[in-house]
Structures are given as structure tokens and as C-alpha cells.
Amino acid sequence: MRKRVEVAAAVITRPDGRFLLGQRAPDTFYAGYWEFPGGKVEPGESAHAALVRELEEELGITVKRANPWITREHLYEHAHVRLHFFEVAEWSGTPNDHVHSALEWQQAEALSVSPMLPANGPILKSLRLPRTMGVTHAAEIGIDAQLAALDAALAAGLRLVQIRDVTLAPEAREQLARESVARCHAHGALAVVNGDAALAAAVGSDGLHLRAAQLAELSERPAFDWVGASCHTRADLEAAARLELDYALLGPVLPTATHPGASGIGWGAFHMLTRDLPMPVFAIGGLKSTDMDTARGYGAHGIAAIRSGWGETAR
Structure with missing residues (x-):
């Protein structure tokens, strides 16, 4: 029986979005392989x-802020490893290859x-996932207004869109989906369609977003x-x-017009519910771009927004 090993791993990022990898030394398991x-x-x-201790010993840096992110397990020949990944956005010192x-x-x-x-390989796909998801509400504001808001948000940096609007008539929803996907792809953004696999395939979207009942x-x-x-x-x-x-949405975290009368689960419950999961989780419900640091401090990958996601600068 393989022994179980708990490991802390760091996604250390610079302001330009690049992250640090180290190459394993010759006298270790998987010598020459790259790791976080x-x-x-x-x-x-x-x-x-x-x-905190390992980064001081391995790299000579002092961690200022490390946000919990995702937890993944892997069976190696020598051990059953559970990796607790943290995102380290603030540190002091200059990284040096003391052990790599x-x-x-x-x-x-x-x-x-x-x-x-x-x-470590699956982590790379999670790192490709943008931090802000805009969720359409064309049924409320109209298709033309939604597409105009989408254009503005994409120009401001939004790179992940969920095409929701399940109450629209089929023809109108297909129009919205097709035009939204085209606009997203023109900006290098990802577009996923809510709940309808046939529509998602027909309009060439990047993926499918499942409702809880479908899941x-x-x-x-x-x-x-x-x-x-x-x-x-x-x-x-x-x-x-x-x-x-590849990801999940959890909420509502705060009170929101989409769920009138609901108080929201709050950040403490969000953190407890999402602990030790292997995929990124977005917080949703009453959130704005100014809530991003708070969300990530409680373990969220980022935020998803139905109303405040449009017209704000995405990141």
C-alpha cells in the first residue's frame, strides 16, 4: 500500500501573469521534470x-499572502500524494534555485x-481559466443591449462568458449564442452555453455550462x-x-436580485464548502469586480456576475 503524503504547492505569480516552475534535481524522483x-x-x-516554510527553504522568499486554491490527488509509484495548491501573489526576496x-x-x-x-500537469489548464465570468441576461435587457454590453466588456478585458438566457425563444437564443460566440472568439475569449449541448455544438462554443439539476x-x-x-x-x-x-460556480454568496429574499451563503460558508476540491470554483451572487481580492482570499478562483459583469473592466 502506498503511503499518503500531504504536500503544499505554490503558484507564484508575477504582475504579468507568469508563474514560477522549478526543475527537479538529479537525485530526486522524476529528476528533470518541472513542478510548482x-x-x-x-x-x-x-x-x-x-x-511558507518550504518557499523560504527552497527559494529564499518570504510569503506575504497566499490564497488557498485547489487540491488534487495523484498516485505515484512510491506514494499517494495530495497536493494543496496556493496562489502566492505577494512575497519578498528574489527566488533562487536552492533545491532545483x-x-x-x-x-x-x-x-x-x-x-x-x-x-502538476492538470493545473496548467486551470491556470488558463480567466478570473471573471460574465453571465448574459438578454431576456431582461434585450438582445441588442446585451450584445452591446458584451462588446464593451470584451474591449475592457473580459475573457470568459456564459451564455445563459434559457427563457428566450429558441430562435432568439440561438441568435444570441451565435453572435456572442463570434464576438468572444474575435477577442480570444472563451464562451460556454448554459444547459444545451446541441446549441453549444451548433454555434461553435468552447464548452457547456451545466445547471445543478443536469449535473x-x-x-x-x-x-x-x-x-x-x-x-x-x-x-x-x-x-x-x-x-x-473544469470549474464550478457556487452561490449566491451575497444578496442578489436574481434570488430576491435570499441572504446569500456568505464568505465563510463559501470557503468551507469549497475546501479540498480539485477544480477551480467561481463565487457568484451580488458580486462586483471590487470583490475579487476578497473572493480569492476565501479560496475562489474568481467571480461570476450576471449584472455587474457588464461594463466593468474585467481582470
Whole structure:
């Protein structure tokens, strides 16, 4: 039986979005492979404390802020490893290769080093996922107004759009989806269609966004490059994890016009519900771009917004 090892791993990012990878030394397992810096969690030590200690020992840097992100497990020949990934956006010092053969700053979309350590490979796709999702509400404001808002948001930097509007007539929804996908692709943005796999395929979208009821009925992942789901409970989130979805949405976090009378689950509940999941989770419900730092501090990948997502500068 393989021993179980808890590991803290760091996605250390610069302002330009590049992250740091280290090449494993010749005298280690998987020598020459590239990995995210970090190391084993010692008995009685929290994953966060282990991260701070390991980055001081491995790289010579002092962590100022590390946000919990995702947790993934991997079976190696020598161990069953559970990796607790943190996003480290603030630190002091200059990274040095105290234990690695080399260090490189990389981009998920254009990795120039290989091979990646097997357990770290799936993280690269998660890092390609934008931090802000705009969710359409053309049924409320009209298709023309929605497309105009989409154009403005894409010009301001929005790079992930969920085409929702399930109450529109089929012809109107197809028009919205087709035109939205074309606009997104012209800006290099991802577009996913809510709930309708046939429509998502027909309009050439990048993926499918599942409603919670649909998620509960599935036994295998739909065949799209990007698949996510709206979730309301820990059971929903665990179902998304079993299907190996690329992301989930959880909320409402704060009071929102979409759910009148609901107070929202709050940040504490969001953090507890999303702990130790293998995929990124967006917070949704009453949120604005100014809530981004708070959301990520509680473990969210980013924020999704139905109303405030349009007209604000995305990031």
C-alpha cells in the first residue's frame, strides 16, 4: 500500500501573469521534470505553514499572502500524494534555485519547458481559466443591449462568458449564442452555453455550462473542451469533481436580485464548502469586480456576475 503524503504547492505569480516552475534535481524522483515549488507537510503542520516554510527553504522568499486554491490527488509509484495548491501573489526576496536544477517563469498558454510532473500537469489548464465570468441576461435587457454590453466588456478585458438566457425563444437564443460566440472568439475569449449541448455544438462554443439539476443526472463528462456547472451544495460540488469538470460556480454568496429574499451563503460558508476540491470554483451572487481580492482570499478562483459583469473592466 502506498503511503499518503500531504504536500503544499505554490503558484507564484508575477504582475504579468507568469508563474514560477522549478526543475527537479538529479537525485530526486522524476529528476528533470518541472513542478510548482513546495514540499511535504510535516506532522502537526498546516498546509499554509508548510508552504511558507518550504518557499523560504527552497527559494529564499518570504510569503506575504497566499490564497488557498485547489487540491488534487495523484498516485505515484512510491506514494499517494495530495497536493494543496496556493496562489502566492505577494512575497519578498528574489527566488533562487536552492533545491532545483533551474527555475523558469512560464505562461500556461505557451509553456516552453517539459516534461511536467504528472500531478502538476492538470493545473496548467486551470491556470488558463480567466478570473471573471460574465453571465448574459438578454431576456431582461434585450438582445441588442446585451450584445452591446458584451462588446464593451470584451474591449475592457473580459475573457470568459456564459451564455445563459434559457427563457428566450429558441430562435432568439440561438441568435444570441451565435453572435456572442463570434464576438468572444474575435477577442480570444472563451464562451460556454448554459444547459444545451446541441446549441453549444451548433454555434461553435468552447464548452457547456451545466445547471445543478443536469449535473445530478450525469454519469460522465460531456464531450466539450470546457465544462462547468452551477452548484448550490457540497454534494453538487463533489459531483462536479467526480465528473472531472473544469470549474464550478457556487452561490449566491451575497444578496442578489436574481434570488430576491435570499441572504446569500456568505464568505465563510463559501470557503468551507469549497475546501479540498480539485477544480477551480467561481463565487457568484451580488458580486462586483471590487470583490475579487476578497473572493480569492476565501479560496475562489474568481467571480461570476450576471449584472455587474457588464461594463466593468474585467481582470
